Amino acid sequence: MSKNKRGDMIAQITNFANKFQELSDKKEIIVISHFDTDGITSAAIFGKLLKKLDKKFSFRIVKSLEPELIQSLPEGRVIVFLDLASGSLEYISKLSNLVFIIDHHEISYKETLPENVNILNPHLYPDGEEMSGSCLTYLVSREIGKKDSSAANLAIIGMVGDIMEKKIGPLVNTILKDADLTIKRGFLIYPSTRPLNKALEYCSTPYIPGVTGDGLGACTLLREAGITFTSKGYKSLIELNEEEMQKLVTAIALRVPNHEKMSEFVGNLFLVKFFNRLEDARELSALVNACSRMGESNTALLLCMGNETAKKNAESIYIKYKQSLIEALNQIHSNPKIQGKQYVIMNAQDKIQDTIIGTVASILSMSALYEEGTVIITMAYNKDKIKVSSRICGREKKDESMNLKEIMDGITGMIGGESGGHKLAAGCVISKEKEEAFIELVKKKLDIEVVKV
Ligand SMILES: [Mn+2]
Numbered sequence: 001m002s003k004n005k006r007g008d009m010i011a012q013i014t015n016f017a018n019k020f021q022e023l024s025d026k027k028e029i030i031v032i033s034h035f036d037t038d039g040i041t042s043a044a045i046f047g048k049l050l051k052k053l054d055k056k057f058s059f060r061i062v063k064s065l066e067p068e069l070i071q072s073l074p075e076g077r078v079i080v081f082l083d084l085a086s087g088s089l090e091y092i093s094k095l096s097n098l099v100f101i102i103d104h105h106e107i108s109y110k111e112t113l114p115e116n117v118n119i120l121n122p123h124l125y126p127d128g129e130e131m132s133g134s135c136l137t138y139l140v141s142r143e144i145g146k147k148d149s150s151a152a153n154l155a156i157i158g159m160v161g162d163i164m165e166k167k168i169g170p171l172v173n174t175i176l177k178d179a180d181l182t183i184k185r186g187f188l189i190y191p192s193t194r195p196l197n198k199a200l201e202y203c204s205t206p207y208i209p210g211v212t213g214d215g216l217g218a219c220t221l222l223r224e225a226g227i228t229f230t231s232k233g234y235k236s237l238i239e240l241n242e243e244e245m246q247k248l249v250t251a252i253a254l255r256v257p258n259h260e261k262m263s264e265f266v267g268n269l270f271l272v273k274f275f276n277r278l279e280d281a282r283e284l285s286a287l288v289n290a291c292s293r294m295g296e297s298n299t300a301l302l303l304c305m306g307n308e309t310a311k312k313n314a315e316s317i318y319i320k321y322k323q324s325l326i327e328a329l330n331q332i333h334s335n336p337k338i339q340g341k342q343y344v345i346m347n348a349q350d351k352i353q354d355t356i357i358g359t360v361a362s363i364l365s366m367s368a369l370y371e372e373g374t375v376i377i378t379m380a381y382n383k384d385k386i387k388v389s390s391r392i393c394g395r396e397k398k399d400e401s402m403n404l405k406e407i408m409d410g411i412t413g414m415i416g417g418e419s420g421g422h423k424l425a426a427g428c429v430i431s432k433e434k435e436e437a438f439i440e441l442v443k444k445k446l447d448i449e450v451v452k453v
Contacts, residue, residue: 009125009171013136016120017143020100024078027098029057032065033082034133035292035300037161037285041154042082042102042137044304048151049141061297063355064418064429067091083133083158086121087420093117102136105420106405129169134158138175152179153272154304160270161285180273184238186245187252188265192237192280196222196248199237206265207368208255225251238271238280275311287314290321293355328352328360332378338439343375343446345439354380354387358427365391375404377442379435385417386435389427402449411441 029050033043043059050057062069065084070091073079081101085092089109092099101119113119120136122128138155142148155175159165168176176183189199200211200218210217222234225247240248253262270281291300294317302310331351338345348357357380365376372394379388390404404426408419415437417430430438 009122009128012120012125013139014143016100016102016118017140019118020080020140021144023098024055024100027076027078029055029078029080030060030073031057031080031082032060032062032069032084034065034084035061035063035297036083037288037292038133038158039083040288040292040297040300041134041158041161041304043301045134045137045141045151045154046080046082046102047301047305048148049145052145059301061292061301064420066418070095073097082137086119086123087418089113089117089119102133102140104131104133104136106422108409129171130164130167131169131172132159132162132164134161135164135172135175138178139171142178147178149178149180150273150306152176153181153274155179156181156270156272157274157281157284157288157304160281161289165268165270165281182271182278184245184269184271186237186240186266186269187249188267188269189237190280191283192269193283194236195234196227196237196240197234206252206256206262208252209257211252211255221251221255222248238269238278275306275308287318289359290314290318293353293359294321294324295355324353324356325359325363328356329363332360332364338443340443340446342373342449343377343442344370345377345379345442347379347435347439349379350381352380354382356380357387358389361389361391362425365393373402375402375446379438381432382429384432386430386432386438387427388430388438390421390425392424407442407445407449410445411438414441 031043031046033039040061043061047059065088070088073095075096078098079095081099081103083103084105085101086103086105086107089107093111093114097116099117103121107121107123120140122130134155135158138151141151152175156179159172189203191199197215197218200208200221201213201215203212211221227235227244227248249266256262271278272281274284288300288304291297291303291314296317299310299313299317303314332346332348335346335348335351352360357378361376361378364370370376370393374393376391376393377388379386390408392402392404403423405421405423408421408426408428412419412428412430415430415434417428419426419428421427
């Protein structure tokens, strides 16, 4: 596919929105979205819009967009793909349906799309503003409907879910203005809504010597920072005023051996209104994500659409999810690994669920266990297939030449399967028979990448 001549993304959004309104009139709509937080919030934003427009529609939330699903879509319906589909244009272009795609993933398709397929993707415009699927979906929904603070809040949760809050362009800025949002600068401790002594005790990024894993040590640090214990207990991070926040950052900086790295942990906290309370978007994102990973995408979607019962269910699913993650991390530590010069391959086979393995890879990539720049590859079975996730260790991009998406695309090009993702986080699904072939290819590719650097 060729890039548009003019870099006018706003005009494209308007154009896309108008086309949708015009062409989808009186037709039944199927909304297909990805099951991660960005995908779920995108679906909720679009669902809210369709409800307002009084449209007939249904949702399908999917782990990955399989060709079989695309081929089985009923004729005559309008299909809306959110936060996915840019990697499946080959199959989508064969549909006779009217199709609308709102996505921010890379496009590999080189042909011209047929008339019935409309796509909005920042990669298509020379100066396209990078943003999450949820933000893009919100901009379309705002164009069709009106500005809506609760939908804008969802867009922010999706943005944080895709870790895109560090680079905010002018278009996303308009979303921030629409939202019920408080931005607080400070130490990015997590969870930020729990009493600080607990949050500090459980804080692992960064690891704070004498505080992480030590309840008493956490209280000592708070005393040093001049944050006092009140009758209601310790304040939570989001309740601190500017002065207290500054003191806390200083007290932690004095404890962390690698001083310069502290700046990585200071940033913006996005607090949004959710069920009438101000909550940390990272925590909401984790809650939504947990539901989906535990096979409860419907609960996640209902939660985002404001359903009270779903909220209760989501909270108990979240607890179960955290337990399975801890089990998975223990499992991976005791499992044999293939260790290369600048990579490590962890094949969990059937010992870890395929929906959790990507999160395990992310946690490991942010931990201090591996050197910055190390490529982490995790693998887990899903019936007759293998789900592969890859991440680069470290928070900032260091090596611009390494592109995990390209590596994954290259391998699936050779042994078959579907791949997707970004430069720093990519994955693929391959057939189980290719397990050994895959490992050999990864080793080969990554050994060459090392030499290239
Ligand atoms: Mn996304």
